[in-house]
Amino acid sequence: MPSAAMTVAAGLATGPGSRVTRFAKSTAASVTPVRPGKTHALSPLDNAMERHTVHVLLYLRAAPGLDREQLKESLSEALSLYPAMTGRLTRGEGSEGAGAASADAAPAHRGWVVKCNDAGVRIVDARAAVTLDEWLATATGDEEMELLYYEPMGPEPYIWSPFYVQLTEFADKSYALGLSCTHIHNDPTAAALFFHAWAAAHRRTTSPYPPFLHAPALAVSPTSPPPPPPLLAEKASAPSPASTDAAAMSSATFHFPASAVRALLSSLEPGTTPFAALAALFWLRITGAADGERELTLALDFRKRMYAPLPLGYYGSSVHFTRARADLASGLPAVAAALDRHVAGVPEEELWRALEWLHVRRQQPQEGDAAAPFQMYGPELTCAALDHVLTYGAEFVAGVPPARVSCRVGGAAGEGLVLVLPAAEGGEARDVVVTLPAEATARICRDAEVLRHGAKVVFGAKAGKEE
Amino acid sequence: MSMGSSAQLRRLKPLYQLVVNNILAIVAVPLAAAVLLRAASLGPEEILARALALRPAHMFLCAFLPAAATVLYLMLRPRAVYLVDYACFRTNPNCRVPFATFLEHSRVWPGFDERSVRFMTRLLERSGLGEETCLPYAQHYIPPSRDLESSRAEAELVIFSAIDDLLAKTGVSPQDIDILVVNCSLFAPTPSFTDMIMHRYGLRKDVRNVHLAGMGCSAGLISVELARNLLQVAPRGARALVVSTETITPNYYMGKERAMLLPNCLFRMGGAAALLSTDGAGARFRLAHVVRTLRGASDSAYHCVYQEEDDRGNVGINLSKDLMNIAGDALKANITAMGPLVLPASEQLLFALSFIARKVLNNRIKPYIPDFRTAFEHFCIHAGGRAVIDELQRSLTLSDEQVEASRMTLHRFGNTSSSSLWYELAYIEAKGRMRRGDRVWMIGFGSGFKCNSAAWECIRPAANADGPWANCIHRYPVHIPDVLKH
Numbered sequence: 031m032p033s034a035a036m037t038v039a040a041g042l043a044t045g046p047g048s049r050v051t052r053f054a055k056s057t058a059a060s061v062t063p064v065r066p067g068k069t070h071a072l073s074p075l076d077n078a079m080e081r082h083t084v085h086v087l088l089y090l091r092a093a094p095g096l097d098r099e100q101l102k103e104s105l106s107e108a109l110s111l112y113p114a115m116t117g118r119l120t121r122g123e124g125s126e127g128a129g130a131a132s133a134d135a136a137p138a139h140r141g142w143v144v145k146c147n148d149a150g151v152r153i154v155d156a157r158a159a160v161t162l163d164e165w166l167a168t169a170t171g172d173e174e175m176e177l178l179y180y181e182p183m184g185p186e187p188y189i190w191s192p193f194y195v196q197l198t199e200f201a202d203k204s205y206a207l208g209l210s211c212t213h214i215h216n217d218p219t220a221a222a223l224f225f226h227a228w229a230a231a232h233r234r235t236t237s238p239y240p241p242f243l244h245a246p247a248l249a250v251s252p253t254s255p256p257p258p259p260p261l262l263a264e265k266a267s268a269p270s271p272a273s274t275d276a277a278a279m280s281s282a283t284f285h286f287p288a289s290a291v292r293a294l295l296s297s298l299e300p301g302t303t304p305f306a307a308l309a310a311l312f313w314l315r316i317t318g319a320a321d322g323e324r325e326l327t328l329a330l331d332f333r334k335r336m337y338a339p340l341p342l343g344y345y346g347s348s349v350h351f352t353r354a355r356a357d358l359a360s361g362l363p364a365v366a367a368a369l370d371r372h373v374a375g376v377p378e379e380e381l382w383r384a385l386e387w388l389h390v391r392r393q394q395p396q397e398g399d400a401a402a403p404f405q406m407y408g409p410e411l412t413c414a415a416l417d418h419v420l421t422y423g424a425e426f427v428a429g430v431p432p433a434r435v436s437c438r439v440g441g442a443a444g445e446g447l448v449l450v451l452p453a454a455e456g457g458e459a460r461d462v463v464v465t466l467p468a469e470a471t472a473r474i475c476r477d478a479e480v481l482r483h484g485a486k487v488v489f490g491a492k493a494g495k496e497e
Numbered sequence: 498m499s500m501g502s503s504a505q506l507r508r509l510k511p512l513y514q515l516v517v518n519n520i521l522a523i524v525a526v527p528l529a530a531a532v533l534l535r536a537a538s539l540g541p542e543e544i545l546a547r548a549l550a551l552r553p554a555h556m557f558l559c560a561f562l563p564a565a566a567t568v569l570y571l572m573l574r575p576r577a578v579y580l581v582d583y584a585c586f587r588t589n590p591n592c593r594v595p596f597a598t599f600l601e602h603s604r605v606w607p608g609f610d611e612r613s614v615r616f617m618t619r620l621l622e623r624s625g626l627g628e629e630t631c632l633p634y635a636q637h638y639i640p641p642s643r644d645l646e647s648s649r650a651e652a653e654l655v656i657f658s659a660i661d662d663l664l665a666k667t668g669v670s671p672q673d674i675d676i677l678v679v680n681c682s683l684f685a686p687t688p689s690f691t692d693m694i695m696h697r698y699g700l701r702k703d704v705r706n707v708h709l710a711g712m713g714c715s716a717g718l719i720s721v722e723l724a725r726n727l728l729q730v731a732p733r734g735a736r737a738l739v740v741s742t743e744t745i746t747p748n749y750y751m752g753k754e755r756a757m758l759l760p761n762c763l764f765r766m767g768g769a770a771a772l773l774s775t776d777g778a779g780a781r782f783r784l785a786h787v788v789r790t791l792r793g794a795s796d797s798a799y800h801c802v803y804q805e806e807d808d809r810g811n812v813g814i815n816l817s818k819d820l821m822n823i824a825g826d827a828l829k830a831n832i833t834a835m836g837p838l839v840l841p842a843s844e845q846l847l848f849a850l851s852f853i854a855r856k857v858l859n860n861r862i863k864p865y866i867p868d869f870r871t872a873f874e875h876f877c878i879h880a881g882g883r884a885v886i887d888e889l890q891r892s893l894t895l896s897d898e899q900v901e902a903s904r905m906t907l908h909r910f911g912n913t914s915s916s917s918l919w920y921e922l923a924y925i926e927a928k929g930r931m932r933r934g935d936r937v938w939m940i941g942f943g944s945g946f947k948c949n950s951a952a953w954e955c956i957r958p959a960a961n962a963d964g965p966w967a968n969c970i971h972r973y974p975v976h977i978p979d980v981l982k983h
Contacts (some may be wrong), residue, residue: 056637057598061590063628066982106591118597148628190603308697 031422042154042179049165050176050198053157058102059150060116069112070144071122072214072346073248074389077141079213079347080403083440085178086221086421089162090460095232096292101197101426102153104232109151111227114215114243114345117146119187122478137298141392142187142214151193154179154478162204166434168305171281171463174436176210184203184244204433205401217347218416218449219331229465232426239343239420247387248348249341256386261327261353279443280468282475283436283489290484295458298363302370304458305450309413310366312448312462314358315477316411316470321359328352330373331467332381342420349414350381351406373415408445411491416451417460436489437463446470461488465475509760514871517843522788536747543561548551550923578725579780580953581669581736583771583918584662586655588910589892592766596981598760607642613753614762622981625883625904629969630765630911630961648684648746649693655742655768656690657697663770668778669736671698676727676737678720681914682735682944683804684744685945694740705731713802713943714879717741717769717915718951722787724773734776742768743914745932751887752811760814767913767920781959784954786838791832792946798823802944814944827948828892828940839872839936839952869893873952874935876900877921879942890939903972910965915941920965927966931958 037440042052090096109116122143156177158165179196192215196208207228209221216224223239236461258266286294291304298307313326340348356368367368409413421435437451445464453459464474464487474480475490510819516523536544599620603609604913609617633654635647656679664671677700679690688696691706700706705727712719717739731737745764750757774780791800801816801823817823837845844867851865863885869876876899878889886907890900902921910920918939925931937953 057602058591058637059593059595059598061593063593063595103589103591106593110956118678147597148595149601186604189604193602330854 041181044176048176049173050156051159052154052196054155056153056155057150058105058109058153058195059148060113062110063437064146064148066115068113068117068146070117070146071075071246071249071439072142072144073246074141074250074385074392075248076214076346077346078388078390078403079217079406080142080348081405081441082407083210083214083439084213084218084221085180085181085210085436085438086206086218086225087174087177087209087436087438088207088225088421089166089433089435090205090207090426091162091430091433092200093203093430095427096156096203096205098197098199099231101207103230105151105153106196107231108224108228112224112241112243112345113148113192114149114241115143115224116150117144118149118190119143119183119192120145121187121216128329131342144215145188147171149189149191151195152179152181152191154194154196157200158198158200159207160200161202162200162206162433163201163202165366166488169489171283171465173283174283174489175438177206178210178438180210180440183212191362203315207287207421213347213439213441216345217331217349218414218439219333219342219348219419220345220443222419222421222435222437223343226420227453229424229426233428239341242341244344248346250382250389251388255390257382258387259380259384261351262384262406263385265351265406278468279446280471281463281467281489282471282487283463284462284464284480284485285488286483286485287452287453288457291458291460293431293444294483299367302363302366303373304460305415305417306369306373308368308450308460308462309415309448310356310362310369311411311480311483312464312474313411313413314362314365315474316446316448316464316466317358317478322354322357324358325353325355325410326369326414327408327410328373329367329412330352330376331415331418332378333374334418335376336378336381340394345398347350349406350376350384351412352376352380365454405441405444407442407447409440411445411448412442412452413448414439416449419452422454423457434460434488438465507608510916513607513943514841514843517846518572518841520548520842549604557760570913575775576729576733576775578728578773578784579777579956580782581772581774581780582663582667583769583919583922584659584666585916585923585967586742586766586768587662587967588629588631588766591638592628592634593629593766594632595628602641608640610753612696613755615757616755617762620759623883623979625886625907625977626763626765626911627908627975627977631767631908633744633746633766640751641746641749643747643749645686645747649651650685650687650743651746652681652690652742652744653693653697654674655744655766656694656740656770656872659742659768659770660694660698660738661741663738663772665774669772671700671954673736674700674738675731675735676706677704677705677723677740678709678724678737679726679740680709680712680720681742681744682711682713682716682914683748684746685841690740694738694901698960713947714743714881714912714914714917714947715943715945715947715949717918717928718787718939718941718949719789719947720915721771721773721784721951722949723965725784725787728773728775731775735774736776737773739771739773740785740876741771741915743916748814750811750813752807752809752813754807754811754813754815756815756817757807757811757813759816759882760978763912765911765913767910768917769915769919771919774788775844777956779957782953785950785954786835788831788835788838790827790834790947790948792823792827792830792948798946801946804944816911821884824885824942824948825888825944827893827942831861831940831948831950832867835866835950835952839938840867840869841871844868844871848945856949866892866894868939870895870899872936874920874932875902875930876937877918877923877925877937878903879940880904880912880921881942882912883907884958901974904977905975907974908975908977909969917941923964924970925963926959928973929958929961929962931955933957939965 119142179194192212194210198206226237354372356365422431449463451461453461633651635642689708720739902924906920935955940950
């Protein structure tokens with residue numbers, strides 16, 4: 031193991047007083063070599079997600095087959111199925127319109143391409159000083175981020191790994207597996223399905239959701255420039271938030287047992303989905319005392335919403351942003367119903383329009399930052415429906431699902447992001463992860479309405495952050 | 498006219514070889530026929546009369562002297578040493594180091610500068626290594642760890658799995674081992690590897706164990722020769738376990754000298770264990786000859802592969818620029834010593850005639866290079882690097898198929914130092930090319946400068962392709978481009 035001095039040099043250190051120590055960084059290669067010259071093209075939506083990162087964290091209880099060496103071996107085997115994960119990002123070929131454009135303007139237009147050069151993913155080894163149960167009982171939402179490791183892209187993308195896996199061992203030999211990656215490669219659905227592949231490799235079997243590495247599925251070639259979709263156009267022209275905003279965000283996780291969700295649903299209109307109910311609840315409580323028509327941005331996975339649906343294993347981002355309106359004064363049942371109606375009524379035409387616009391925007395030669403990627407999640411309050419994601423299906427030991435799964439999306443500074451995830455219990459139970467400005471998080475953790483509906487704060491806000 | 502005569506000479510060559518190689522038979526048969534005819538012409542009474550006329554003392558000597566000579570010869574000749582079986586360390590697929598990973602690590606770690614990284618990139622592309630070579634776990638870290646504990650872990654992993662494989666193949670129990678010889682050049686902790694093996698396998702109290710350190714990449718054959726010598730004085734049927742490996746964890750060079758970066762790019766994880774015995778029952782090969790040539794007396798050969806510190810204090814192995822020339826000279830010296838032992842009489846006669854002609858008549862006559870393909874069916878050339886294999890192919894005039902084992906071993910396993918010869922032998926057997934009676938020539942090169950070679954004769958080829966090549970032999974041979982662009 032490297033010495034302590036070298037660890038610091040490698041930039042792995044966690045803050046002082048932290049209960050998690052990262053002690054080594056290495057690279058895991060796949061078991062089978064990749065055919066030379068292979069590339070993976072990225073869709074226009076993938077390219078647009080450059081500002082964001084995806085983090086999925088699995089907690090596994092101690093078990094005989096679970097140790098660091100074996101997990102790394104099964105990771106290498108799983109990577110053989112994902113040649114795009116072990117590749118590196120490079121700029122693609124110039125577009126037709128670029129011509130003799132200056133060197134400054136050209137790179138942003140050409141988009142990213144994954145060169146599958148077999149370089150591998152980074153692994154960080156870490157140790158936590160507490161047992162898993164102690165951690166689940168006492169950790170805050172921000173402390174959970176110490177179980178994840180990510181390095182932003184530096185000046186040389188060709189030697190920068192887009193994927194980072196942190197293996198943290200708890201005092202009782204339980205493990206936390208943290209996968210962090212850039213949203214260019216994967217959205218939370220795809221990242222969670224990678225854990226399925228890893229778990230299946232660990233059990234010496236195969237996952238029922240193999241990766242679908244075919245970005246041309248979302249390729250578009252519009253004959254004429256499409257009208258810009260209002261939501262994305264607004265995001266594109268919004269000024270980028272000051273960097274201090276990102277540091278002031280904090281996260282918390284709420285757990286809603288199935289019984290609580292059922293009770294909540296019974297008080298709403300029949301046919302309301304748990305997502306709509308919880309999204310409406312948090313929308314009302316975060317926005318506070320407000321009335322009149324308000325808008326909420328929803329992030330929906332459209333793999334299965336298309337006429338020709340994509341397989342669940344589609345490798346890449348398939349997130350669609352849409353704006354729902356509701357009158358906040360009309361009460362929780364009406365707001366939830368409005369959200370449901372909106373989600374059900376999103377036409378497929380809308381998401382193809384967004385794709386075409388993103389594609390054309392990137393191709394057109396424009397001055398300055400006009401073609402640069404913009405923030406997709408936020409800055410307005412956004413709610414992402416992730417409760418279809420099969421997080422608890424990744425069984426590293428046969429028949430034993432993970433103790434808990436957490437998820438984050440990075441780069442969503444602004445008013446905040448609410449993620450609705452499935453819970454370990456299954457059924458209607460849900461976990462809700464909120465990332466809000468620090469004082470809003472502290473407030474919502476103590477909110478009486480939220481707690482009345484049966485929420486249990488699992489990873490709370492940092493103590494003493496009230497202002 | 499000269500074309501016609503050389504074509505005629507080529508046609509005559511097989512006849513010439515047949516005559517010279519069987520000269521004893523060709524001379525003895527007519528002689529015996531002549532004696533029989535003479536005896537027939539004399540008649541039996543005449544022969545009996547002459548025989549009775551002989552003095553008893555002469556008759557006694559006539560019978561006793563040849564018998565005594567035969568017995569003395571049988572007792573004093575060296576015991577034949579057999580290779581019962583051998584096993585190579587099977588690399589773990591998740592120790593694999595693709596080019597991109599290796600180069601990325603060298604870029605990410607600030608200790609290497611841009612020039613060094615470009616140099617290593619060019620080296621790797623032209624090295625003849627493939628994408629499946631393996632480095633120990635410690636060298637997958639950023640930065641690679643070179644501490645004692647990781648080095649021991651690598652050594653234990655390689656040695657123990659090779660020995661486990663070997664004991665399973667031969668069915669020999671650790672208690673039956675009488676001699677243990679281990680060679681590992683660049684890592685020699687205390688207690689030694691032999692003690693480590695004793696501890697793990699519970700060998701007997703009276704095992705003769707020796708660890709050879711610092712003997713370079715040709716130490717595998719030095720260990721074989723040492724085991725052979727120890728077997729001459731051990732009880733009959735004794736067994737010697739020979740383990741060859743190189744621990745690369747502590748030897749990663751972290752500086753900027755280009756001559757010292759080469760080992761980083763070429764050396765990979767590997768090891769082999771072989772069981773030798775004077776008991777030939779169930780053995781697979783017989784050791785015919787071992788020839789060792791040392792060139793350390795000359796300055797340039799001595800400094801050819803030299804471990805030293807660079808100006809910043811980083812320890813590495815400096816490879817001099819005239820490595821190929823020195824290797825060529827060492828090889829010539831070695832084959833001059835090996836030739837008389839293994840070449841058939843026809844080749845030796847031609848070589849002697851050409852030697853005399855050069856000395857007596859005219860120095861401008863080209864020296865005759867004996868055709869070693871008449872002496873050996875298979876060649877295992879140390880996979881030290883692409884240049885070494887090219888040089889040997891040229892100087893021994895070998896065909897591509899004969900150096901295929903070396904090239905493919907370099908591609909799949911990299912330069913595993915002293916154990917590479919065993920991987921090459923495993924390749925030939927996995928390909929099913931080994932037959933009973935085939936002769937194998939193993940040539941090793943190493944620091945010093947040493948050139949060691951061993952000649953083996955096959956008694957029983959391998960029954961199946963089980964071994965380090967088991968799951969990839971069907972993909973070989975591969976075409977290795979001059980420059981591998983990735």
